[in-house]
Amino acid sequence: MIVKNVFRILPVVLAVFGLLTMPVQAEEINLFAAASMRDAVDALCDAFAEINPDATFQKNYAASGLLAKQIENGAPADMYISANTKWMDYLQGKKMVNAASIAVIAYNELVFVGMPELKVSELKDIVTLERIAIGSPMSVPAGQYAMEALKKSGIDQQLHKRLVMARDVRECLMYAEMGEVEGAFVYMTDAKQMAKNTRVLFVVPQELYSRVTYPAALTASGSAKIQAASFLDYLRTPAAQKIFALFGFTDK
Amino acid sequence: MFAFGPSDYSAIFVSVKVAVVATLISLPLAFTVAYCMTFKRFKGMLVLDVLVNLPLTLPPVVIGYLLLMLLGQNGWIGTWLLQPLGIRIIFTWKAAVIATMVVGFPLMVRAIRTNMEAIDRRLVDASRLLGAGCFDSIFTIIVPLCFRGLIAGSLLMFARGLGEFGATIIVAGNIPGVTQTIPLAIYDYVSSPNREVMAMALCCVSIIISVVVLIVHEWLGKRMGRRA
Amino acid sequence: MELRVEASKHLGTFDLNVDFTITGSRAGVFGPSGSGKSTLLSLIAGLIVPDRGFINLDGKILFDSSHSVHVMPENRRIGMISQQSQLFPHLSVHKNLLYGYKRCNSIYRQVTPDAVIEVLQIAPLLTRGVNNLSGGEKQRVAIGRAILSNPRLLLMDEPLSALDDDLKFQIISYLKDTCEVFNIPYIFISHALLEMRVMTDRVLKLANGCARELVTAEELARGSMKDSGSYINLLQLSEPQCAGDVHAYRWGDGQLFVADTGVPPAVLFELSSRDVILFKRHPEVISARNVFKATVVTAFDMGVRVGVELQCGTEKLVAEVTKKAADQMEIHEGTEIYAAIKALSFKPLH
Numbered sequence: 056m057i058v059k060n061v062f063r064i065l066p067v068v069l070a071v072f073g074l075l076t077m078p079v080q081a082e083e084i085n086l087f088a089a090a091s092m093r094d095a096v097d098a099l100c101d102a103f104a105e106i107n108p109d110a111t112f113q114k115n116y117a118a119s120g121l122l123a124k125q126i127e128n129g130a131p132a133d134m135y136i137s138a139n140t141k142w143m144d145y146l147q148g149k150k151m152v153n154a155a156s157i158a159v160i161a162y163n164e165l166v167f168v169g170m171p172e173l174k175v176s177e178l179k180d181i182v183t184l185e186r187i188a189i190g191s192p193m194s195v196p197a198g199q200y201a202m203e204a205l206k207k208s209g210i211d212q213q214l215h216k217r218l219v220m221a222r223d224v225r226e227c228l229m230y231a232e233m234g235e236v237e238g239a240f241v242y243m244t245d246a247k248q249m250a251k252n253t254r255v256l257f258v259v260p261q262e263l264y265s266r267v268t269y270p271a272a273l274t275a276s277g278s279a280k281i282q283a284a285s286f287l288d289y290l291r292t293p294a295a296q297k298i299f300a301l302f303g304f305t306d307k
Numbered sequence: 308m309f310a311f312g313p314s315d316y317s318a319i320f321v322s323v324k325v326a327v328v329a330t331l332i333s334l335p336l337a338f339t340v341a342y343c344m345t346f347k348r349f350k351g352m353l354v355l356d357v358l359v360n361l362p363l364t365l366p367p368v369v370i371g372y373l374l375l376m377l378l379g380q381n382g383w384i385g386t387w388l389l390q391p392l393g394i395r396i397i398f399t400w401k402a403a404v405i406a407t408m409v410v411g412f413p414l415m416v417r418a419i420r421t422n423m424e425a426i427d428r429r430l431v432d433a434s435r436l437l438g439a440g441c442f443d444s445i446f447t448i449i450v451p452l453c454f455r456g457l458i459a460g461s462l463l464m465f466a467r468g469l470g471e472f473g474a475t476i477i478v479a480g481n482i483p484g485v486t487q488t489i490p491l492a493i494y495d496y497v498s499s500p501n502r503e504v505m506a507m508a509l510c511c512v513s514i515i516i517s518v519v520v521l522i523v524h525e526w527l528g529k530r531m532g533r534r535a
Numbered sequence: 536m537e538l539r540v541e542a543s544k545h546l547g548t549f550d551l552n553v554d555f556t557i558t559g560s561r562a563g564v565f566g567p568s569g570s571g572k573s574t575l576l577s578l579i580a581g582l583i584v585p586d587r588g589f590i591n592l593d594g595k596i597l598f599d600s601s602h603s604v605h606v607m608p609e610n611r612r613i614g615m616i617s618q619q620s621q622l623f624p625h626l627s628v629h630k631n632l633l634y635g636y637k638r639c640n641s642i643y644r645q646v647t648p649d650a651v652i653e654v655l656q657i658a659p660l661l662t663r664g665v666n667n668l669s670g671g672e673k674q675r676v677a678i679g680r681a682i683l684s685n686p687r688l689l690l691m692d693e694p695l696s697a698l699d700d701d702l703k704f705q706i707i708s709y710l711k712d713t714c715e716v717f718n719i720p721y722i723f724i725s726h727a728l729l730e731m732r733v734m735t736d737r738v739l740k741l742a743n744g745c746a747r748e749l750v751t752a753e754e755l756a757r758g759s760m761k762d763s764g765s766y767i768n769l770l771q772l773s774e775p776q777c778a779g780d781v782h783a784y785r786w787g788d789g790q791l792f793v794a795d796t797g798v799p800p801a802v803l804f805e806l807s808s809r810d811v812i813l814f815k816r817h818p819e820v821i822s823a824r825n826v827f828k829a830t831v832v833t834a835f836d837m838g839v840r841v842g843v844e845l846q847c848g849t850e851k852l853v854a855e856v857t858k859k860a861a862d863q864m865e866i867h868e869g870t871e872i873y874a875a876i877k878a879l880s881f882k883p884l885h
Contacts, residue, residue, distance in 0.1 A: 121498045145500055186398055191481060194498035219398055220481035220495065230480070234380040235397045432582050433621040435608040437684045438638030443609075447634075451625045 082282040085131050087115045087122045089138035090223040091163065091197060091242050092269065095302040096136065102298060103289050110282040118223045120194035126151050126274065133277030134287060136160070136269060139196035143270040152272040160290045161304040163267040165200050165259040168231055168246050169238035175256045178204065178263070181238060182213045188227040188239035191220040196267070197227070201240035204263035228253070242267065244303035269304075309504045314483040318492040319512055325400060325475075325488060326468030329407035330461045333415055337460060341419040342445070346431075363413045367473030370409055374478045378402070396478075400486050403479035407468035414467060415460035422456025423449070454531045462524045466517060489513050536560050536688055536720035542578055542588030542598070551575065553746040555739055560720035563735030565728075565755060571744040572724045576690045579722070580615055581608035592688060612643070614686035616694045620673035622665045628676055629661045635684025643685045646717045651679045654713050671702045675709060682713055689714065689721040695730060704803065704884045707733055729884075732756055732769055733803065760837055766808040766853045770881070773802065781824060781878050787850035792824040794878040803884040808842060810880035811854035814873040815864055825876040834866050841866070845874060 088096045093116045100112045115122065115132070123142040126132045127149055135152060137143045146152045167181065175181055190198030198220070205211040221227045224241050231239040231253045238256065246255045271290060277283040289295055296306050340359060344352060362370055378396045379385045389396060396402050426449060434444045450457070472490040479486040481495065489509055496506035541554045551571045564572050577583040579590060581597065584605055590598040592613070597606045614635070622631050636648060652658050655675045660668060668676065674694060681689060694710065695703045711734060714721050723734045731738055732752045740747040740755070750758070760766045772784035772791060781792040793804065818826060829845035829852065836842075841861040843854045854874060856866070866872070 118498065120500060124498065124500050127500065142500070186482075188480075191495050191498070193495045193502065216482065216484040218482065220483065220487070220491075222476075222481075222498075233375075235375075235480075427621075429617070429619070429621050430623060432608075433615070434623070434634070435582070436580055436611075436613065436615045437635030437680065438609050438612075439634075440607070440609050443638070448623060 082109065082280050083111045083113055084277070084280060084283045084286060085113045085115070085133040086136070087117075087126060087130070087132040087134065088136040089119045089122070089196070089269070090116045090225060091138050091244060092116075092136060092161075093225075094248055095161075095244065095299055095304060098298050098302070099290065099295055100286075102294070103286055106289075107282060107285070110286065118190070118195045120196070131276065132274050133280055133283045134271065134273055136271040137196075138163070138267065138269055139199070140268050140270055141196075141199075143272060146272075152274055153278045154272075156273040156278065156284070156287060157270055158272070158287065158291060159268050160271045160295075161269045161299045161306065163269065163304055164243040164261075165197065165204065165240060165264060165267065166243050166246050166255045167238055167257050167259060168228065168241055168250055168253040169256050170231075170234070170252065171254045173237060173256060175238065177257050178208050178259060179210065182210050184217070184237040186217055186219055186236040187214065188219045188221050188230040188236040190224055190227055190240070191222065195221070195223055197224045197240060197242055200264040200267060201259070203265065204259050207263045225249070242303070247303035309508050311508070314487065315492065315505070315509065317484045318487050318489050318509070319516075321400060321403070321486060322469055322488040322490075322513075323516065325403045325407055325471075326465045329404045329411065329468050330464045332404070333408050333412060333464055334457065334461060337412060337415040337419055338450075338457070341416050341423055341456075342449070344416075345420055345423045346428075359416050360413045362409050367406075367410055367471065368477065371406060371474030371477030374402070374406060374409065374474065378405070378478065398478075398480045398482060398486065400479065403471075403475050403486050403488065406474035406478050407464070407471050410471055410474055411464035411467040414463040418460035418463055419453060419456040422453040422459075426452045451531075455528055458524050458528050458531075462520065465520055469513060469517060536562075537593055538562075538579070538688070538722070539591040540575075540579065540588070542585035542590060544574065544578060544583065544585045546574065546583075549574070549744060551578070551744040553741075553744075555746045555749060557722065557737065557739060557749070559737055560714075560718075561723075561734065561736045562721070563723045563725070563731050563738040563752065564741055565725065565731055565738045566741035567726060570741045572726075572741055573692055574744075575741065576615065576692050576722070576724060579688075580613050580690060581606060581611050609638075612685070612687045613690060614681035614684050614688070615690045615692065616674075616677050616681050617692040618694060618697045620670075620677035622668075622673055622676060622680070624665050626665070627661070628657070628663055628665060628668070631665065631676060632657075632661075632680050632683055635680055639683075639685045646682055646685050646719075648683060650717075651683050651713070654716055655679045655709055670698055671706060674698065674706050678706075678709060678713060682717055682719060686719065689719050691721055691723045691734075693724055693726070695725070695727075703730070704733075708802075710734065728756060728759055729767070729769075729805075757835070757842070760808075760842065765855060766842060768806040768808065768811075768852055770804045770806055770850075771802060772804060787848045789827060789848045789850070791876075791881070792878045793881045793883075796883065805882040805884060806852075806876065806880055808853045808855035810876060811845075811852060812875045813843065813854055813856060813860075813864065813866070814875060817873050818875060821875055822877070823875040824878040825874075827874060829872055829874050831866055831868060831870040831872055833868055834861060843872075845872065847874065 104110055119137040119139050119142045122135065123146055126135060126146060143157060147154055169175060181187060189201050192198040192202040205214065219230060219236055221230065224245050227239040228241050228245050228249055230236040232251060271287060273283055273287060344355065375397060377383050378389065380390055431444055431448055434448045439447060470490060475488060476491060481487050481491045493506045493509050496502040538557045544551045551574050553575060564575060566572055578585050585598060587600040589596065596604055597611055598604060632648060655678060657675055657679060660672055660676065695706055698706060707730065725731055735752050737749060738752055738755050739749050756766065770786060772786050774785045775782045781794055784791050784793055827847060829847040832844040832846050834841055834843050840855050841858055843856060843866055845852045845854060
């Protein structure tokens with residue numbers, strides 16, 4: 056009688072024992088974030104790590120479209136921050152993200168930068184320029200927004216053969232800084248943080264392009280990690296929003 | 308299923324144009340370098356050897372970056388030579404040609420040298436004693452005897468050019484219609500979800516071009532082989 | 536042809552130091568392997584530049600270190616034939632032949648392609664590729680190519696070394712005849728004494744990079760007699776006529792009987808000095824088929840034996856006897872003597 060009971064209780068005891076003796080590991084969060092958010096996300100990760108010392112991050116920054124493809128093909132992401140709702144919807148459709156966790160964490164503005172001496176003060180002025188850098192519309196959200204604005208204002212045909220397709224927004228800015236292009240379409244955040252020789256020549260009117268929204272979400276593996284979920288919550292706190300604002304993001 | 312748009316056709320055209328021009332310009336340069344390294348003895352030959360082979364050891368992106376530093380508007384040559392003359396190289400198809408030339412040059416020189424070193428010097432001496440001057444001897448004796456090497460070298464350069472990405476994207480940029488080559492177009496397609504079919508289609512075009520070029524080179528090589 | 540050379544060249548571990556003048560149209564350079572013969576030819580041809588000195592051909596300065604003059608090989612009008620024929624593999628035989636001819640200034644074009652093709656008998660080879668030729672055929676084409684460039688001087692660097700023995704003398708006759716017919720002076724290099732005697736009149740002896748002395752081919756042969764112990768007479772015979780089991784050849788204004796060895800009649804024959812037997816009086820009955828009167832020109836010391844140079848009509852011959860025999864027969868200049876040679880003693884050269 057006792058022997059039968061022992062055999063029933065033993066596995067349970069062993070399991071509890073095993074769970075209790077499992078070392079509390081620091082959870083590594085695999086974060087895939089849009090390149091345009093790089094500096095801000097770095098700062099946010101550091102701020103979060105100060106509150107939660109157990110959390111460590113493995114970060115992968117690239118164009119949102121490229122990241123979406125990587126995740127779709129099985130790259131080990133726990134959290135995805137996109138610069139565009141389109142790719143978040145795409146991954147949602149492929150069931151690669153936890154739909155319930157999707158939240159917009161910040162907004163951005165599209166601007167045009169160039170050398171201060173350049174006589175360009177509004178969108179229509181750029182048709183006189185020889186070379187303009189723009190993120191590749193096929194994979195870079197900033198490029199898509201810029202293309203949208205160009206098409207809506209009717210000058211896209213005139214600029215055919217004068218648009219240099221960059222792999223991400225940082226590259227656009229580099230070309231402008233080096234003087235190899237006369238101007239570039241970048242985000243306000245990039246202009247604010249990184250422009251050394253170039254200045255924001257004008258802000259692209261919001262009615263010409265869709266809102267630059269930054270949705271974030273957890274993947275299936277991320278949902279299982281407590282730290283990942285709490286990081287996502289942290290991003291929506293006022294403290295995080297302050298850090299976003301420092302870098303030029305807006306919250307409305 | 309899929310249809311090539313105007314930017315795809317231009318990508319194919321730009322790729323072939325860049326590869327062909329790079330190969331044609333490199334041939335006489337590579338031949339001269341190979342000739343000097345094979346037949347002439349001079350101080351600093353080791354330095355030349357290292358310089359010629361350097362691009363083989365550097366990642367193409369590094370080469371691209373170095374070329375950008377050299378030829379950019381504010382670059383080492385750009386500042387005092389190109390800008391005053393109003394010459395723009397970065398972000399033009401000429402930059403793509405230069406990138407391809409730099410990356411493929413060591414391959415071409417090697418291929419030509421291998422062949423050239425196998426030429427019996429005494430044949431060259433014989434031609435001189437029959438009245439052929441230096442250049443006469445080069446064109447009537449050396450070039451025909453290392454023709455196989457020239458073919459192999461140009462094939463290597465062309466193939467390398469067709470596939471060049473790293474250096475090209477930095478110095479020539481990705482400008483559809485102007486500098487976007489097949490690899491750059493494929494990269495664009497691959498970075499974008501749902502565009503794999505186009506990427507694959509361009510891959511096939513690339514393969515077809517390479518096969519045609521290979522066949523032409525084989526045929527040329529056989530023809531010259533029959534004469535020799 | 537007059538070639539004046541005073542030059543020195545340091546090549547690795549080898550030093551060449553020469554100072555000589557060669558005149559005449561059939562000259563040679565003789566020496567053992569490694570003595571610098573090929574280097575000397577390369578200096579004359581202009582393929583190697585001397586360290587210092589000067590080279591003067593027929594009054595034209597080809598090199599002068601004191602005035603920094605160096606005429607390029609293509610402008611020297613000096614041709615060269617070497618051991619390996621060096622035919623251009625990517626050109627046909629015909630194109631090879633005409634390579635130098637096309638580059639020769641028309642005022643110098645004395646020799647024409649048709650004449651050369653005929654003399655060298657290479658008409659059937661013209662359309663063939665160079666790789667389909669035998670060694671002898673290749674050398675003939677090489678000779679033709681060199682001659683068609685109409686050189687002032689033809690240098691021959693051991694052109695026969697790579698050929699089989701029977702082929703050697705075939706090519707030698709082509710070489711001699713062609714240069715004679717077209718009047719081209721040459722310098723012939725070899726380490727083989729026999730070839731030197733056939734091809735040259737005056738020979739420069741070269742040893743260890745130094746030009747030792749200028750001698751005649753005959754003196755060269757006599758000089759080496761002391762080492763080899765016998766002298767080889769080279770006889771040029773003509774007009775063979777069948778006379779039973781021997782051939783009767785015309786030799787000078789006399790006649791020689793040579794045994795029929797089964798091979799086709801030859802022109803050049805070797806006869807060792809030991810096979811010439813001397814008699815004070817006509818032997819009358821003797822098995823040798825050749826007996827004739829001769830006058831002693833000179834008798835010279837050959838170590839243990841004595842060499843006797845004989846004048847036989849218009850031709851000369853060297854015989855060999857012991858010292859004792861020479862004393863007994865009182866052989867000295869002007870002595871009348873009889874020589875006997877067996878028909879079998881003659882060795883044909885090709």
